[in-house]
Amino acid sequence: MAQETLRPTSQVRVPARRSPFADLGSWTIFAVVLLAGWEIGSRLYNQPYLLPAPSQIIRAMGEDYALVLDYARITMQETVLGFVLGAVAALLSAMLFVWLPKTIEDFLYRIIVTLNSTPFVALASLAVVWFGLGITSKIIIAGMYTFFAVLYHTHKEFISVDPMREYLMDVYNAGWLQRMLLLKIPSALPIIFTSLKGGVMAAVNGAIVGELFGAFEGLGYMILDSRYVGNTVRVFLAAVFCTLIGWVLLGVVTFAERLLLPWHVSMARGKSS
Amino acid sequence: MSAIVEMERISKAYEVARTPGLLGRRGADRALDVVTNFTLAVRQGEFVCVIGPSGCGKTTVLFLLAGIRDPSDGRIAVCGKAPADAVRVGLSSVIFQQPILFEWLTAEDNVLLPLRLRDPRWWWWPPRRARYQETVRQLLRTVELEQFARYYPDKLSGGMQQRVAIARALTLNPQVLLLDEPFGALDEITRDRMNLELLRLYDERELTILFVTHSIEEAVFLSDRVVVMSRGASARTGSSIVREVRVDLPRPRRLALKEDPAFFQKVREGRAALREAQVAD
Numbered sequence: 001m002a003q004e005t006l007r008p009t010s011q012v013r014v015p016a017r018r019s020p021f022a023d024l025g026s027w028t029i030f031a032v033v034l035l036a037g038w039e040i041g042s043r044l045y046n047q048p049y050l051l052p053a054p055s056q057i058i059r060a061m062g063e064d065y066a067l068v069l070d071y072a073r074i075t076m077q078e079t080v081l082g083f084v085l086g087a088v089a090a091l092l093s094a095m096l097f098v099w100l101p102k103t104i105e106d107f108l109y110r111i112i113v114t115l116n117s118t119p120f121v122a123l124a125s126l127a128v129v130w131f132g133l134g135i136t137s138k139i140i141i142a143g144m145y146t147f148f149a150v151l152y153h154t155h156k157e158f159i160s161v162d163p164m165r166e167y168l169m170d171v172y173n174a175g176w177l178q179r180m181l182l183l184k185i186p187s188a189l190p191i192i193f194t195s196l197k198g199g200v201m202a203a204v205n206g207a208i209v210g211e212l213f214g215a216f217e218g219l220g221y222m223i224l225d226s227r228y229v230g231n232t233v234r235v236f237l238a239a240v241f242c243t244l245i246g247w248v249l250l251g252v253v254t255f256a257e258r259l260l261l262p263w264h265v266s267m268a269r270g271k272s273s
Numbered sequence: 274m275s276a277i278v279e280m281e282r283i284s285k286a287y288e289v290a291r292t293p294g295l296l297g298r299r300g301a302d303r304a305l306d307v308v309t310n311f312t313l314a315v316r317q318g319e320f321v322c323v324i325g326p327s328g329c330g331k332t333t334v335l336f337l338l339a340g341i342r343d344p345s346d347g348r349i350a351v352c353g354k355a356p357a358d359a360v361r362v363g364l365s366s367v368i369f370q371q372p373i374l375f376e377w378l379t380a381e382d383n384v385l386l387p388l389r390l391r392d393p394r395w396w397w398w399p400p401r402r403a404r405y406q407e408t409v410r411q412l413l414r415t416v417e418l419e420q421f422a423r424y425y426p427d428k429l430s431g432g433m434q435q436r437v438a439i440a441r442a443l444t445l446n447p448q449v450l451l452l453d454e455p456f457g458a459l460d461e462i463t464r465d466r467m468n469l470e471l472l473r474l475y476d477e478r479e480l481t482i483l484f485v486t487h488s489i490e491e492a493v494f495l496s497d498r499v500v501v502m503s504r505g506a507s508a509r510t511g512s513s514i515v516r517e518v519r520v521d522l523p524r525p526r527r528l529a530l531k532e533d534p535a536f537f538q539k540v541r542e543g544r545a546a547l548r549e550a551q552v553a554d
């Protein structure tokens with residue numbers, strides 16, 4: 001912070017605060033060029049089974065929209081519930097870790113690290129075995145993906161608060177909860193949001209993986225089913241909707257970040273402090 | 274009159290951790306003696322400066338007085354209490370080398386922090402909340418930052434940030450103020466202004482001040498007594514304190530004093546003591 005003022009102004013990048021719609025134009029051009037290229041390419045290639053054209057995907061959407069939207073709703077539901085549960089569990093666990101005695105914290109932490117390095121797909125297939133083919137197992141898998149994406153960085157941020165700030169809280173006799181609410185959580189929030197953004201994408205992945213392992217509905221099921229019958233167009237259609245779900249949820253998290261972090265320097269300036 | 278800050282034959286050694294090597298740990302645990310045989314008594318209302326070369330343990334002394342570290346040996350008391358207790362009930366207060374403001378709180382909320390921590394239910398009781406906010410407003414007026422109450426710290430200059438930190442340190446109305454090179458990062462003109470402001474607060478609030486600095490001029494200008502420390506114990510005194518220079522210049526102090534021969538004389542004395550401190554290590 002103090003160094004910031006010492007730097008010559010020419011080196012401090014201060015982009016004007018931009019509205020979220022500012023670069024809508026360039027994105028539109030990008031999308032149009034990409035889609036046009038894809039359309040032309042796939043028509044020249046002419047193998048719809050391998051590479052369907054965007055127009056074919058849109059036509060399939062027209063035919064199947066009721067089913068696709070219903071499946072998208074189901075997957076979205078699993079993703080959102082899993083994300084919320086996983087994120088809340090991760091934040092509470094991170095707080096719990098800080099609260100626990102050092103040796104127990106260490107022990108639990110080792111468990112987390114071990115689980116984290118186990119392939120999630122293996123854990124996901126177990127969840128389907130344990131919780132059945134319904135929506136519950138998908139929520140749990142999405143939640144698990146989120147949990148690991150959020151917990152590690154949040155906990156690390158909680159324990160690496162500037163010691164001088166901790167001394168300041170000591171000096172003013174802060175209790176555990178006060179320290180958490182007034183120091184640790186606010187100073188970890190930028191990192192928490194970054195990991196939540198990762199967590200949201202992980203949740204989409206988790207829900208799809210769960211559906212691939214056994215389900216009767218949802219976009220993952222649609223991918224699996226369409227692939228068996230050789231309907232590549234519908235695989236693409238499902239994939240497009242998975243991406244859309246990810247974008248929508250990412251937008252929500254980013255919006256919450258803007259709302260909650262007005263002080264956060266990296267949003268107003270370049271990433272500098 | 275008895276002393277309000279007392280340090281009697283204080284020693285502090287830091288455990289220096291063994292260097293972790295690739296195959297197990299190499300080297301032995303070592304204790305680093307930073308402060309040795311440090312004796313200091315500060316009377317109520319006295320302004321004492323501690324100077325010394327970098328790394329001689331000035332911050333360590335201050336941390337001992339703030340209860341952030343415990344001494345390895347010796348007796349220490351602030352306002353007749355253990356330092357950690359004195360600072361927790363607000364009898365003493367610390368200002369660090371950096372302002373340490375929370376960037377998610379406005380200037381006024383930063384100043385409010387000590388009250389908020391002492392009284393977690395402050396928000397639910399409107400009259401008390403109003404009283405606290407009035408206290409904060411007055412403190413910000415004292416450090417001439419009234420118009421900047423709603424500013425976030427990153428929109429304030431270094432000097433303004435340190436003034437917010439001073440206001441925060443005064444929130445619980447302490448008797449003893451402990452400062453660790455608070456103006457070290459500021460330019461000379463700002464530093465002079467801050468010094469005058471500090472002297473005004475010292476008068477108005479009848480504070481007792483222990484002020485760490487590495488500038489002899491600043492030390493002489495501010496204090497009644499300059500304690501000169503050396504890195505490691507001095508061979509002559511057998512303690513971290515090489516010499517004490519009594520500064521019997523009249524108060525109130527004005528900037529014109531810095532042109533006075535008597536001021537130069539004291540600065541010369543201090544500089545000689547500091548040279549001795551350098552030789553000691």
Ligand SMILES: Nc1ncnc2c1ncn2[C@@H]1O[C@H](COP(=O)(O)OP(=O)(O)OP(=O)(O)O)[C@@H](O)[C@H]1O
Binds near residue numbers: 329330333487
């Ligand atoms: N937590 C610690 N563990 C081990 N050694 C420490 C620790 N804190 C300080 N030291 C050592 O103690 C010595 C004195 O440190 P201190 O910060 O008190 O010096 P200082 O006089 O304040 O220096 P400066 O003028 O640079 O601020 C240094 O050699 C430092 O390396």
Ligand SMILES: [Mg+2]
Binds near residue numbers: 331332333370453
């Ligand atoms: Mg220091």
